[in-house]
Amino acid sequence: xxxxxxxxxxxxxxxxxxxxxxxxxxxxxxxxxxxxxxxxxxxxxxxxxxxxxxxxxxxxxxxxxxxxxxxxxxxxxxxxxxxxxxxxxxxxxxxxxxxxxxxxxxxxxxxxxxxxxxxxxxxxxxxxxxxxxxxxxxxxxxxxxxxxxxxxxxxxxxxxxxxxxxxxxxxxxxxxxxxxxxxxxxxxxxxx
Numbered sequence: 001x002x003x004x005x006x007x008x009x010x011x012x013x014x015x016x017x018x019x020x021x022x023x024x025x026x027x028x029x030x031x032x033x034x035x036x037x038x039x040x041x042x043x044x045x046x047x048x049x050x051x052x053x054x055x056x057x058x059x060x061x062x063x064x065x066x067x068x069x070x071x072x073x074x075x076x077x078x079x080x081x082x083x084x085x086x087x088x089x090x091x092x093x094x095x096x097x098x099x100x101x102x103x104x105x106x107x108x109x110x111x112x113x114x115x116x117x118x119x120x121x122x123x124x125x126x127x128x129x130x131x132x133x134x135x136x137x138x139x140x141x142x143x144x145x146x147x148x149x150x151x152x153x154x155x156x157x158x159x160x161x162x163x164x165x166x167x168x169x170x171x172x173x174x175x176x177x178x179x180x181x182x183x184x185x186x187x188x189x190x191x192x
Contacts, residue, residue, distance in 0.1 A: 002026075005059060005066040005074070007040060008033060017041040020051065020070060022059050035059075040073060051077050061086070081106055 002025045007018040009030055018040045021033035037059065038051035056079045060066070066074055074080050085099035094102075 003034065003059070003062075003064040005037070005056070005064050005070045007067070007069055015043060017043065020056075020073065022064055049073055049077060051079070053077065053079060053082075057082055057086075078103065078107060078110070 004023055004025045006021060006023060006029075008021045008023070009016050010019055011017045019033075019036050020038035020040055022035045022037060023031075023033035027033065035055065037055045038049065040050075041048040051073070056074060056077075060074070060079060060083045071080070082103055085094065085103055088094040089096055089099050
């Protein structure tokens with residue numbers, strides 16, 4: 001029986017997720033399978049892959065052939081590397097301790113890269129938020145300065161108008177005083 005490690009589609013239209021299954025290659029895609037060894041959800045960011053590592057390794061060692069997508073998922077989780085190292089142990093190229101040490105180093109390196117990516121993404125978000133806040137603060141300060149300038153301009157215009165009115169009122173008072181001082185003088189001249 002030619003056995004494959006492949007994806008079986010689940011979920012609803014437009015929002016699929018997959019089961020990683022061991023199935024006969026002649027069985028329908030979503031049909032009968034031998035064993036379910038994990039799930040794959042491409043709808044999340046980053047893609048979520050849950051895998052029974054030991055069972056996947058067992059089926060690889062017994063000759064199950066992964067499809068292209070499953071091969072990339074197994075590689076991402078390190079199953080293919082572990083299988084490769086164990087084959088090296090069987091051939092005598094490595095000892096079990098060396099194989100385990102290489103695999104653990106690979107896992108640590110992969111986790112470090114993932115953490116660095118997450119940290120870089122988080123820092124980028126923080127920088128973008130800080131930049132947006134700085135721009136918003138600049139806009140707010142510009143609006144406040146524009147409002148203050150407009151208010152100062154309005155106050156200056158009001159003060160100029162008031163000064164003009166006071167000047168006009170002073171001129172009228174001066175004319176009225178001059179007229180009142182001239183009127184008695186004119187009356188005195190007529191009286192003589």
